[in-house]
Amino acid sequence: MKTSSVVVFGLAALIQWAAPVMQIWKHESVLTGGALVKIKCGAPDPYDPLRGRFLAVRPEQDMVTVPSGAAYSSGQTVYGWLDVGADGLATVTKLSETLPADHLAIELTTSYSYDGKVYITWPFDRFYLNEKIAPEADVWLRDNLRDRKTVVAEVRVKDGRAVLQTLSLDGKSFRDILAERVGH
Amino acid sequence: MPTLAANMKTSHNRWLLDQLPSWEQEGIINGDGASILRERYAEKSEGISLVQLIFGGLGALLVGLGLIAVIGYNWDDFGRPARLLFAFLPLLGAQAFSFWVLRKGDTLAPWVRESAALFQAITAGACLAVVSQIYNMGGSWPEFLFWWLVLSLPLAWVMRSHAVALFYIIGTTVWVVDQMDFFRTHGSSILLYPLLLLGLVPYWPGLRAENRLPVFSRWVLAIGSMIGLCVTIESMVNRSYGSVQFLAWMLLATAYVILPLSAAGVAEGIMRKPQTIIGGGMLIVMSFISSFGAELKFESGGAMNILLGVVVVILLALAISRRRWSELSVASLVVIPLYPEEVQKWFASLHLVGVGLALILLHLNGLRGTPRLGAMILAGVVMARMGDSNLSLLTKGFCFIAVGIGFLVFNVWLSRRNKVAA
Numbered sequence: 001m002k003t004s005s006v007v008v009f010g011l012a013a014l015i016q017w018a019a020p021v022m023q024i025w026k027h028e029s030v031l032t033g034g035a036l037v038k039i040k041c042g043a044p045d046p047y048d049p050l051r052g053r054f055l056a057v058r059p060e061q062d063m064v065t066v067p068s069g070a071a072y073s074s075g076q077t078v079y080g081w082l083d084v085g086a087d088g089l090a091t092v093t094k095l096s097e098t099l100p101a102d103h104l105a106i107e108l109t110t111s112y113s114y115d116g117k118v119y120i121t122w123p124f125d126r127f128y129l130n131e132k133i134a135p136e137a138d139v140w141l142r143d144n145l146r147d148r149k150t151v152v153a154e155v156r157v158k159d160g161r162a163v164l165q166t167l168s169l170d171g172k173s174f175r176d177i178l179a180e181r182v183g184h
Numbered sequence: 185m186p187t188l189a190a191n192m193k194t195s196h197n198r199w200l201l202d203q204l205p206s207w208e209q210e211g212i213i214n215g216d217g218a219s220i221l222r223e224r225y226a227e228k229s230e231g232i233s234l235v236q237l238i239f240g241g242l243g244a245l246l247v248g249l250g251l252i253a254v255i256g257y258n259w260d261d262f263g264r265p266a267r268l269l270f271a272f273l274p275l276l277g278a279q280a281f282s283f284w285v286l287r288k289g290d291t292l293a294p295w296v297r298e299s300a301a302l303f304q305a306i307t308a309g310a311c312l313a314v315v316s317q318i319y320n321m322g323g324s325w326p327e328f329l330f331w332w333l334v335l336s337l338p339l340a341w342v343m344r345s346h347a348v349a350l351f352y353i354i355g356t357t358v359w360v361v362d363q364m365d366f367f368r369t370h371g372s373s374i375l376l377y378p379l380l381l382l383g384l385v386p387y388w389p390g391l392r393a394e395n396r397l398p399v400f401s402r403w404v405l406a407i408g409s410m411i412g413l414c415v416t417i418e419s420m421v422n423r424s425y426g427s428v429q430f431l432a433w434m435l436l437a438t439a440y441v442i443l444p445l446s447a448a449g450v451a452e453g454i455m456r457k458p459q460t461i462i463g464g465g466m467l468i469v470m471s472f473i474s475s476f477g478a479e480l481k482f483e484s485g486g487a488m489n490i491l492l493g494v495v496v497v498i499l500l501a502l503a504i505s506r507r508r509w510s511e512l513s514v515a516s517l518v519v520i521p522l523y524p525e526e527v528q529k530w531f532a533s534l535h536l537v538g539v540g541l542a543l544i545l546l547h548l549n550g551l552r553g554t555p556r557l558g559a560m561i562l563a564g565v566v567m568a569r570m571g572d573s574n575l576s577l578l579t580k581g582f583c584f585i586a587v588g589i590g591f592l593v594f595n596v597w598l599s600r601r602n603k604v605a606a
Contacts, residue, residue, distance in 0.1 A: 004284060005342050012338030013279045016308040017272075019335060020315040024268065027319040054320075125322040164320040 021173045034156030036083055037090040038168075042060055054126040055174075057153055057164060064092050064115045072110045072118050079105040079160055080120065087128050089152065092120070099160045107160040124155065127174070136178045162175040197225045240295030241302050241347040248306025264318055271314035282343060301345030305336035306358055309442040326362040329355055330373075337383045348400050349387055353401075356380045357408040364415045374419045377412050389443055389459055399456055406458035410440065410466075430470065431521045435492035437466035438518040441495075441511050442503040450506060454554070460511060467517040468536075468561065474520050475532040475568055510553050513542040536565045547598075559594050563587050 041059040064080065072078060072095070080092035082104045092108070095118060099105055111119040151174075154165045167174035204218045213221070251274055262270075266467060278300070285292060285300040291502070305556075309332040333355045340349040356377065363374040387397055387405065397405065417432045440463025454461060495516065503512050523531040540561035546553030570583045 008342040009283065009286060012342060013339070015274060016279070016304075016311070016335050020271065020311050021393060023312075023315050023321070027321070028274075059240070097210065123322060124320060127320050129319045
């Protein structure tokens with residue numbers, strides 16, 4: 001076995017570990033040390049064939065009003081300043097191009113801007129579910145949206161990075177509610 | 185002579201070796217002569233056969249996909265650490281197996297090496313998938329596919345895995361087609377595609393013989409890369425210029441036709457050089473399109489055209505030094521966009537006639553030519569001009585019949601001439 005083959009194989013193996021480990025490290029640091037924010041959203045149910053069954057998570061807020069004269073191009077990375085309302089739910093009240101040093105903010109991507117409003121894309125868009133309970137989510141969501149109940153995304157935020165921890169309703173985790181429904 | 189033996193197809197070698205026992209019996213050759221022939225034309229394995237590739241790869245693929253499905257079940261009952269362990273254990277196992285296969289070297293059958301490499305590629309993807317599932321990470325499947333391909337690429341080199349190379353080619357083609365977005369106004373990741381293609385440099389035609397892909401894989405590489413590069417060109421053009429893509433496509437097709445090959449590569453049959461067929465086919469088709477009056481405009485602007493032009497000039501010089509006259513004849517069609525718009529239609533037709541005649545005359549003069557292709561081009565030009573002329577249907581009919589008969593007569597004459605020459 002040639003030395004060069006060993007070296008290349010070793011590097012390849014290392015990179016195959018390094019890529020997921022880096023993702024784990026970034027997300028773990030947010031999950032363990034990030035501030036918890038609750039964001040109002042709704043969710044239908046698609047399917048990612050490569051990575052499993054998930055619920056599409058779409059925060060209700062899709063737009064931020066900006067001061068006149070502020071210019072943002074499509075696809076630009078910005079930071080949304082998060083403020084918590086009386087109902088305990090967080091909304092983005094302001095955008096900035098840099099991470100604020102003394103205010104909780106989340107990294108967002110701009111879609112387009114029009115008439116003093118900037119439309120945003122959130123950094124999380126899915127919540128993975130066990131295949132067994134995922135179909136039940138369809139039914140449950142239809143019922144709850146009809147009854148105008150609020151689905152809340154619980155997100156950990158740290159240094160602008162966000163990790164979706166769970167979806168909940170009235171303080172109860174989505175997984176627990178659905179698991180009860182299917183008798184899991 | 186060794187060169188001739190090296191250039192003979194494996195099937196010809198096998199036929200010759202099969203005949204030797206009966207020739208010895210009949211006294212056509214003696215024992216010494218038979219031994220010399222057996223040694224010289226010993227059956228060389230081309231490496232892994234397509235069947236071995238399919239079966240070895242299929243096994244690894246099924247195991248890997250099963251793994252993804254099992255993991256994709258999303259084990260809610262286990263905590264994060266346990267699920268992360270599930271993610272990494274298969275990858276660790278696959279890497280250990282691959283290392284063992286590498287240590288064993290050529291003592292193992294090629295399909296074992298292919299299976300190990302493909303299994304490792306799949307478990308690398310599965311690991312990424314599980315991690316993104318555990319942390320509810322977003323992103324689109326093409327983005328996931330991109331990183332999966334990048335992580336798999338080194339296995340195509342170090343494990344000399346054709347299966348992983350095929351996965352990489354098909355995956356990058358799917359990825360780049362997805363990236364094509366006419367409306368994208370911000371920076372486009374599609375420009376990464378040429379870099380991704382560079383990842384398969386060891387497998388490019390004309391380079392190291394030990395890396396030569398089987399014929400099927402060569403076709404996949406040629407078709408996949410052509411689609412990917414055309415998509416890349418198309419995406420760039422839609423953001424800047426208008427009709428410049430014709431020239432860019434013709435330059436790209438020319439590069440494919442005259443891609444540098446070793447002497448052994450040049451001597452191979454045309455079906456083993458799919459890049460030549462695809463590039464030549466594109467040039468001929470676009471030339472015929474031009475001969476119908478669709479003007480292939482020449483745009484002097486565009487860094488892309490300049491870059492492609494420089495590459496083509498370098499490749500032309502190499503082709504001339506290797507006396508690849510047949511390929512150069514077809515490659516000459518790249519100048520058609522330079523003809524003045526008013527006369528481009530007729531000049532394109534004349535140029536095609538010239539190319540057809542050249543391909544025939546090269547063969548008749550004992551050089552490597554493709555006379556049947558030349559005859560087809562000539563017949564095509566005649567029929568195209570008859571087709572868009574104002575001649576009566578009767579006249580056109582007689583012309584087509586004459587062309588058909590001429591084509592058949594030429595074919596018979598050529599076959600007889602080749603038999604006599606052999």
